[in-house]
Amino acid sequence: MPPSGRVWDAHYLDGQTPVRRPVRVLIGRAGLEITLTDGGGSLRWPLAEVRQTQGFYAGEEVRLERGGELAEALLVRDLGFLTALRAAAPEAAAAFHDPGRRRYRVGLTVLAGVAAVGLAIGLYFWGIPALATVLAARVPVSWEVSLGNAAMAELAPVARRCIDREQQGRIDAIIETLVKTLPESRYPFRVIVANNPTVNALATPGGSIVVFRGLLERTENAEELAGVLAHEIQHVMHRHSTKAILRQASAGVLMTALVGDVSAVVAFGLQSARTLGDLRYSRQAELEADRDGARMLHAAAVDPAGMVSFFQAMQREEGTPRTATRYLSTHPAAADRLPALTALAAARTRQPAKLLPGVDWNEVKKMCGERPGSER
């Protein structure tokens, strides 16, 4: 390739002093021939050692550097220099910006914007849930248990738990009846009754289930509570809350990376373990927990009618703002949930046995103590 004959006016920074020295540059066969016009000789820069660090935007001088961290630099005002350089050394052209590409920038930016929006939607509705499912399956049970314990410390602090050994024993008996039906129990299931008027029950990862006082007081019999517990046990078995945490955390991390603040990444990581109470399961997760919960009741010979009647009671209460009913907000109710539940309950295969025969359910309901206004 013949060297272009043109001499380019430029400036040279030696990387040692902040002095801008005028030079003339010739694009030669072996590289750039640089002559200091104020005297002081000439330099030769082999093109392979030259990199461009500025001059990608309108108005910027082209800045070429050579050397390590503290480089010498060549500053050329004329953009035509880049074009000439690329033409003179096609094998090295990729290392230098092509000013001709600038006119496609607006179009490319629009394209990138559209792609980014599409990608964001895809990630949010499909990518992140899929990732959470894959990751959740790989989380060791022991991690889930410690995560659940940490969450439990927030959801139901020790000082606000209802402690009544006798009633707790009865609830534990229900759990035992249900868990017995599992082929293998990876999780240490336990129920904690929290002294909190909220009408809700939550499964934390690792097998700890919180039943709030408000919900316990609204159950009519052991079968209703068993229905709630079977449903929550299935959330644990399917790792729904672990998935939800991973989903929420990864969406949060990605969001933070987009907005550009790293500190929030940490905040999210710590927060997501604590805001378990605000997690929502997907409708699919609810249907899954209903279905397998009902199967569990069948297998344990518990009357599934309790599950249905409690759910109906919750639905009746929905929309009465007076009560702190959060059960349906954390367990989103799709229109088809109740019919599906009823159908599942109807398909009984064996005669149910009465749970906790001879136990006055009112005693269990009031294990957090009698308080005025708590009666329905």
Place this chain on the structure above:
Amino acid sequence: MAEGCPRCGFADLTGERCSRCGVYVTAYRASLEALRRGPVLRPAAGPPASAATAAPGAAPPSATATRRLTFHGSAGALLGLAVTNVLLILLTLGIYFFWAKARMRRYLLGETELEGDRFAYHGTGRELLIGFTRGLVVIFVPVALLSVLPAAYGAPPPVRHSLSTLLWLLGLLLMPVAMVGARRYRLSRTSWRGIRFSFRGRLRDFVQLFVVGHVLSSLTLGLYYPIYSTHRQKFMVSNAWFGSQKFDFDGRGRELVWPFARMILLFLPTLGLSWFWFSARRQRYFTDHTRFGPARFHSTIAGGALAWMQISNFVALVLTLGLAWPWTTVRSMRFTNRNLSLVGALDLTAIRQDAQAASATGEALSGLLDADFGVS
């Protein structure tokens, strides 16, 4: 004139050129002479320096001028950069964040000009990623040991409370580490005319300053705060170097005590707006007490303009869900430069390259802890 070649010292000079290194002797002498005199500094476009602001003494008039920073960036280019960054962050599930950050800084500094030369940013995404990983370890190990694990294993509340106090103290101590680290990293990766900036403050000194400042500020109900923030500024500025030339700061902060007290008194009646007037006052004070050799910085920032700038930017960001970010960024860069000048002789001849090593860990810590420190 029998002193030999000015470049290589070769003694036996016979003709116009040195027969050993090939340099033109008289031309090289002339260029050395020019180097000693320093570059010819043309007056910047800003208002002409008045006699009162001219540096005293022997500085030649050509070297005495008011110099300004000019930001050449456009909101359109910034938007394009942000859009492609978002796309790449999504494609890489967040990993590109660090490269995006480096790219953005490279653009913003590369578009900032002083005396006809752009600044350059030399940080890389790789460095930032490594720094972030180290920073995460530094933060997460104590958080895990002192907060999550005790909660997970059900430590008694007094133990948990004292551990979380310890964690809080540790976090407080990490703040100065992060602030110094960030400054050290950013200055070391910034250059002008090929000469790197650097920061040489000792971490121990800053931790001491930080702890004492916080203790005294709380003991004096905040009245010590303006003095403390001046000390902080002094540390950050007077340990900053450009090559072999140091910046100086000679403010003591007493002049800020009354403006600060007035701001506090007027805070409620003005619905917090008094903060902007104090902030502008402090910025003027800090700037006007900063020197670079014989030249002094000068700020003309006014409270009303600052308030309008920041409030209108904030409103624009909120109303556009952040999409106005490129415009607000360009606007505030221009605002800062408009109000900042360097008055007096700028003597560059004695300055040599004198770069200092710095890792990005402190920088990452500052991001993680939200300890971003707004000094220019």
